[in-house]
Amino acid sequence: MTVYLDMSATTPVSTEVVELMNKYFLEEYGNAGSRTHEFGVRAKQAVEKARQQVAEAASTDKQNVIFTSGATESNNLAILGLKNYGIDENKKHIITSTIEHKAVLEPIEELAKQGFEVTYLSVDESGLIDPDELSNSLRSDTLLVSIMHVNNETGSIQPLQVICDVLADHDAYLHIDAAQSYAKLPQGLDNERIDFISVSSHKLYGPMGVGALIARKRGYLRPPLNPIMFGGGQEKGLRPGTLPVPLIAGFGLACEQAYKNHSEWQQHAQTLKQTLLDSLGSLDIHVNGANTSPFILNFSAPGVSSEAAMVTLKGIAAVSNGSACTSSSYTPSHVLTAMGLADNRVSEAIRMSWSHSTKELPVQGIMEALKSIRV
Incomplete structure (x- = not known):
């Protein structure tokens, strides 16, 4: 065999997650946006429970969790969603690394085509960025730093604490692609200096087709994201579309299991x-x-x-x-x-x-x- x-x-879906999803596929099949009957209310409750389960793996408030179709969409929302703010504030410089996933590199390339300047941090044979290079690359007009937590090809773990320390006195937004680490290798993701975290359910024993962007507030202010899709206003107006309740419920339970164990x-x-x-x-x-x-x-x-x-x-x-x-x-x-x-x-x-x-x-x-x- x-x-x-x-x-x-991708990872297998745990038995408990499948059983929970079946409940919402076959029994509790309400739309979380339907508020006129108990099916919709219970669907909404399931979504909010999952939001809390996802949030706990990063020690953040559940209101910072935006459900998406997966880490690729989350990456796009975090990167492209800052475009208008960057233009308005004349902050059009982005820092990333040469070993990021294509789901980060390609949205950044799209911004480069629209006049943004990109600095690509190099890596040596270790596959790790040099914090000094990051520090030296920061500018007054740096809008965003986007770094993968665990590389999907080599497994190299970037030093999140050091990265956060480098950015401690800079106002650039920090985005971490945590598709390979969220909940199952969570060390460092609870650092409040991290503004955005991209999460994928099917990398942590949940279903395909669902994920999240964690967008932390700074004080009482939400990050200045604009939606990249339109129609419906769900998820605080940042991610329209009917919420896939069975997938979200399964994702939440998968996060809980991974973080607990x-x-x-x-x-x-x-x-x-x-x-x-x-x-x-x-x-x-x-x-x-x-x-x-x-x-x-x-x-x-x-x-x-x-x-x-x-x-x-x-x-x-x-x-x-x-x-x-x-x-x-x-x-x-x-x-x-x-x-x-x-x-x-x-x-x-x-x-x-x-x-x-x-x-x-x-x-x-x-x-x-x-x-x-x-x-």
Whole structure:
């Protein structure tokens, strides 16, 4: 039986979450916007409970949670939603890094086409930004700093506390893409200097098609976001459309479960990771990235093509060689390339990712498969 080791792409939905969603699909199927009967009232109550469950993983007020279709939409809302404010205030400078997800890089590129200036922070082989470079890049007209918490390809964890300290005396908005970390690796996301957090349900054992943007107030002031879609005025006028109550309820429960159990889950994941690393050592692998998540391992085995490895591992382990969102492009990873890795190391890179529900890794099968294709 193939062991699923592509949890960075998507995760299984927990049984309890499925059961809760079924309740709202089949029994409590009211529209949260319908206030004239009890079905609508109970749907609204379910949404507000989920809003609280999501908020607790970042120690924030539930009123700061805006439900979206996922982290991609949340990223777009956080970035493009600041455009008018940036123009009005003549703050048209944005700072990000070269290893961000395309869901951050491409909205920023759209603003660049409209006259905004972008500074891309570099990374070295560690996959980590240099806080001094961030500090030196800040300007009086810097509108936004957007940095991913945990990289989806390497698992490198950016130093949130240090980033927040650098921005302590600057008024630039700070956006953190936490798709790979929210609730299950929450350390640092409770820092009130973080203005925006993007969250994706299907990365933390909830359903696909739902997520959130956490938009913290500064004092009593909400961030100056403008909607990027129109029609209905739901979610404080920032995200129109009928709320998908079953998905939101499931997302809320998934957040609650992940946050409640995150320490235990991290410990289990790290044990799996170390077991695999111990075995892979005989292949003289290069681990790609430093300070990495216990749920992700990106490595290059000399003489082992990642494309050949994925084929050979079929029936043993489902793995990847990069982001699921760009897998159809068959281009070298922009993340590994930005880290300055040699071309052969990039072409040999394999990403394996697991979860608390992964009982054990098929280490022997993986080793035999990789050795069989090594040149």
